[in-house]
Amino acid sequence: MVMVIKLLDSNTINQIAAGEVIERPSSIVKELVENAIDANSRNISIKIKDGGKEFIEIEDDGCGMSKEDLALSIKRHATSKLEKNNIEKINTLGFRGEALPSIGSVSWIRIISKVRSDNGYQITVDYGEEKKIRQSPSNQGTIVTVENLFLKLPARYKFLKSARSELGAILNLLKKLAISNPEVSFKIEVDGKQYLSWVSAESLKESLFENRIIDIFGIDFLNNMTTLNHTSSEVTIQGYIGLPAYNRTNSNSQYIIVNNRVITDRRLSGAIRSAYKDRLAKGRFPIFIIKITIPTYAVDVNVHPAKSEVRFANDRQVTSILISAINKSLAKSNSKSLNISSTLKNDNTIHEKYQSSLYQTQGEMAIQADSTTYNELVTNSRNINDVSEINDKNILINSNQNNNYPLGFARAQIFKNYILAQNQNGMIIVDQHAAHERIVYEKMKLSFHNNEIERQTLLIPYIHNLSQIDKEKILSVDSDLLSFGIEIEDFGNEIIIRAIPTLIIGANLKDLINDILDCINDDFLLKNFDDRFNLILSRIACYGSIRSGRQLNIDEMNALLREIEVTPDSGQCNHGRPSHIYLSQEEIEKLFERT
Incomplete structure (x- = not known):
């Protein structure tokens, strides 16, 4: 059978496009709340039923839309936020004009909107079928109601998760939007009951960001953070980073905000982790909320359909500034201790x-x-x-x-x-x-960088029996160990230790060698010297500290x-x-x- 190429109808095109923009209920909430923020709203109400699968309603007090704009809002690539040749200067959260038509192609949607000097109007779209615009009494702003997401698209609907999971994704998203927009008040209703309220106080303009963090995470969270402030000619970095001892087993408490947009950036996240590299245990993740402000021409937000990624014109510069700012902030708070309240509450x-x-x-x-x-x-x-x-x-x-x-x-x-x-x-x-372990570690690190590590030759060299595999592993890092003051040699079926740093005299050398062996895994030799240095030195320092x-x-x-x-x-x-x-x-x- 010969397959004939045909032009797709507009509704099918919208449904395909919606697949990139609308993946689940949280995608709808994201697009609609971002629209509300772009409309200069100061109060946004979110209502959710059945995890957003059955019902989502977003109400704002923004500038609203006229009758003409309302009609255009459900057309693809119709937007008030972008003009010819200015995509590189975009500073709004949305700009493609895809959200409302995409939502309208996969659900039932009603939009009621009113500008200050006109009547209110409403328009309805039922899975791509537009209804006639009609007048509707309302206050200034916009109310968008979405019902029965993917209900007529079984192939999409079956991939939705439980109401609890979908609600969790929505709340996680709203947390990010609330953090990045502290000047906006949010009220969240779930299944007919008031669930959360994050109020913005105009009288506290100077500390809106700090107060929003307290509202969402609590005062104990803030007490275990240190401030981050850096300003250069083009890049401003502000926010809060966690004390190294205040950390998590995953990266869920990491927020990077670029020009008021919460984004995901592996390079920036990696740079932040590198700043903590000799301050955190393996498998632990730092906590941070970092705001980066940069000229719009120096950052590209048109990278991902969900606008969750950005590309910097000079990412090395941004990364370098960020690492420097974090190191300075951590250095200033180097002896700050954990707040015990949060320690007891959060294992x-x-x-x-x-x-x-x-x-x-x-x-x-x-x-x-x-x-x-x-x-x-x-x-x-x-x-x-x-x-x-x-x-x-x-x-x-x-x-x-x-x-x-x-x-x-x-x-x-x-x-x-x-x-x-x-x-x-x-x-x-x-x-x-x-x-004392940290004290010894820092002393050894300073001595190493100054080429002043003192070592003592053992009167009776220590001989350690190892398997052939373990012996090869330890000898593979003999030059690293020598730079730390540990002199080892091949001794037939054994190794011999002839000298050790003076800071660890009296240590159990058998246990020290076994601990070092534990950290020499398959990818150890592929690490750069700094990483190998920190890993081995931290083990050695343990043995020089008070037991x-x-x-x-x-x-x-x-x-x-x-x-x-x-x-x-x-x-x-x-x-x-x-x-x-x-x-x-x-x-x-x-x-x-x-x-």
């Missing part, structure tokens, strides 16, 4: 215990106290029920001295692993191993606190676990229902 931010023999008591690593700094402190300590207790009179200091130390002064050690310290505003709980189970006296505890305060990124260990957690006096009183 997702706390890491699984790092599996290593490091958590067993082994050879002790001494930490030296500066006697001139602590000459007012009494060093006697005693152990009562596994608590190293200190009398108040032993740590009385004048208020001026106390103000100089963010982590305050040690009060006790509990479980031979945690230091309890107090400053003027609350209590700090310090994981002595995690904190869990090591009892410390008051001088040692305070010396550790002082070192934490001056060490970069000391809020977390090398594996991303928090090294210390802060509990304010107010939070303590709340726990005891005093406030």
Whole structure:
């Protein structure tokens, strides 16, 4: 049979086009809410039934449409947002003129709209069949109602998910739109009941973005973030990035906003991860909400049908500026600790215990106290029920001295692993191993970059028996290990360690070698040197740090606190676990229902 080429009718063309734009109910909500935002709406109401499969209604108080514009709005490629030769300067969320005709070809849709100086009008489209425009009383703005999505298209309808799943996708989308447009108030109704309300207060213009984040994520979320601010000639970067210890097991809490448009960009996401690379454990993801403002001519938004991706004219410049801004922001907050309230509420931010023999008591690593700094402190300590207790009179200091130390002064050690310290505003709980691990790591990193790593030749070289496969693996990184101060040699069926860094003298070398072997997987040698450096150095630093189970006296505890305060990124260990957690006096009183 000969197949004859025929022109498709307009409704079929619209249905094909809708396949690119309208995938599920959340696609409709996205297009309609973006239209409302482009119309300068300040209040947007969203009503959802059955996850949006049965009913979606978006009402706004924007500029509205005249009778003539309403008629054109359901025609393909009819738009008020784009003129000839200005696509490179587009600054609206929508611009193609495809949304309404695409929606109208796969559902029943009614649009009611009114401009300030005219009557209201409505038009209905039933799966591509247009109804006559008629007058309809309404307030200024637009109401779009969509019903029975894909109901007449079984091949599309069967791919819709449960109402719960579709609602989840809608709420996730609205969260993104609300974050990127904090000047707009959103009210969300689900199955006839008020569900969410994010109100924008005009009186708080200077802090709209911050207040919107609090509305959506809560104050604890913001308390565990640090601000991001950078302005150059063409690129402005603002927002909030999470403390390294405040992280997730997935990338769902990552938001990149470019010119008020939430986008997905692997290159930018990768750049942000690289800024956290020696601050997070493997498999953990940073949390961030980052706004990038850039001239419209320097970014192409016409890349993806859903307008969820962009292309920068100079992506290297944007990436470089972003990494620099994040590094500066993290450096400023390097010793900021996790807010304990969110830590207790959200187990997702706390890491699984790092599996290593490091958590067993082994050879002790001494930490030296500066006697001139602590000459007012009494060093006697005693152990009562596994608590190293200190009398108040032993740590009385004048208020001026106390103000100089963010982590305050040690009060006790509990479980031979945690230091309890107090400053003027609350209590700090310090994981002595995690904190010292970061200190050793940063010292070794600095020594390496300055070519000053000190190593000590072992009086009796350590001989370690390995399988042939493991021996080849460890010898494949012998040059890397040598640069860190570990000198190894092939010794028949074994390897021999002749020298180690002075910072890890006393470490269990058998466990150290086994830990290093664990990180040398198939793609290890394909990594760049920086990644190999951070991975191996973090393992080595573990063995140079104070062990869990090591009892410390008051001088040692305070010396550790002082070192934490001056060490970069000391809020977390090398594996991303928090090294210390802060509990304010107010939070303590709340726990005891005093406030």
